[in-house]
Amino acid sequence: MRTMRAAVLRDFSLGIQLEDMAIPEPKPNQVLVRILASGICHTDLHAINGSWDRKPILPLIPGHEGVGVIEALGSKVTGFTLDQKVLIPWIGRTCRTCSFCFNGIENYCEKQFNTGYIIPGTHAEYTAADFRYIVPLANDIDPIQTAPLACAGLTAFETIKQLRSNENQTLLIMGVGGVGHLAIQYAKEFFTRIIAIDPSAIRIEQAKLLGAETYSPEEWLSLNSKPLIDAAAVFAADPRAVTDSINALKNGGTLALVGLGKHKELSLPWFELVTRGIRILGSHVGPISTLKEVVEYHHLGKAKVLVESRPLADIHLAMADLAAGINNSPRLVLVP
Numbered sequence: 001m002r003t004m005r006a007a008v009l010r011d012f013s014l015g016i017q018l019e020d021m022a023i024p025e026p027k028p029n030q031v032l033v034r035i036l037a038s039g040i041c042h043t044d045l046h047a048i049n050g051s052w053d054r055k056p057i058l059p060l061i062p063g064h065e066g067v068g069v070i071e072a073l074g075s076k077v078t079g080f081t082l083d084q085k086v087l088i089p090w091i092g093r094t095c096r097t098c099s100f101c102f103n104g105i106e107n108y109c110e111k112q113f114n115t116g117y118i119i120p121g122t123h124a125e126y127t128a129a130d131f132r133y134i135v136p137l138a139n140d141i142d143p144i145q146t147a148p149l150a151c152a153g154l155t156a157f158e159t160i161k162q163l164r165s166n167e168n169q170t171l172l173i174m175g176v177g178g179v180g181h182l183a184i185q186y187a188k189e190f191f192t193r194i195i196a197i198d199p200s201a202i203r204i205e206q207a208k209l210l211g212a213e214t215y216s217p218e219e220w221l222s223l224n225s226k227p228l229i230d231a232a233a234v235f236a237a238d239p240r241a242v243t244d245s246i247n248a249l250k251n252g253g254t255l256a257l258v259g260l261g262k263h264k265e266l267s268l269p270w271f272e273l274v275t276r277g278i279r280i281l282g283s284h285v286g287p288i289s290t291l292k293e294v295v296e297y298h299h300l301g302k303a304k305v306l307v308e309s310r311p312l313a314d315i316h317l318a319m320a321d322l323a324a325g326i327n328n329s330p331r332l333v334l335v336p
Ligand SMILES: [Zn+2]
Pocket: 041, 042, 043, 064, 090, 151, 152
């Protein structure tokens, strides 16, 4: 039996453990992928801690930002070849029959099998992935640069697509992490002024270098005259970022809720939302069609991920750094 190294969660009280286990056999619709890079997302922390009502299925190999090379093809796979590089995303498989799947917004399918949460993920040397939900990559891509596009890039790109309009507008970004720092780059095409707010001095510096006007939450609140905001995207997992965004939006402005914290509910100013005509939308990652756009966008060199790599063996340290927010680059990628 051929074995692989994988990060496995068997019990929430035990946390992640590195184990040797059998390399999966690809099912008819799957390809076997040798992982080259696997990005870490905050969702991995929520999976390991079991912090959401909808728990992951255990035992679990987390990870849903995988870049790898196809080593075997299932009997029904078409359009992919051996040795081809591919990107493996959060939406691992959906029902393929509902109206969401039918209309190309499978990220809202009620029966979705999420990679690294419901089905085995990419923090391992190998994984098996459904060929209908992976994206082919050019051979010259950098795996470490490309892995974070599967979730962080896609989430940021889809959010900007939802918020952009043709007018010259001001965008407020709450949270300059893995998703937020990419949103700043994607937003430049559509917004004339991008304001980014984050409590971390490192993230503020990074956002500034990317061309955003930056503030700490305290600096922002103490501004005497604030600019009028047309659209706001909350990537931070802090309810105060939602309140501050609503207060900053001009009447008729739009708020996109993207980041998910441990909080189950938000308290919202009912009267204000109604009388000021504030629109609120939720945005959950994005469909595979948008992921293909993101991959192309980066392949053309139009945006860059601020990322650093760690060996898979150091997953505990990487997760701890992410949880404490002390990683220098906003995105961390594991290399098996
Ligand atoms: Zn993610």
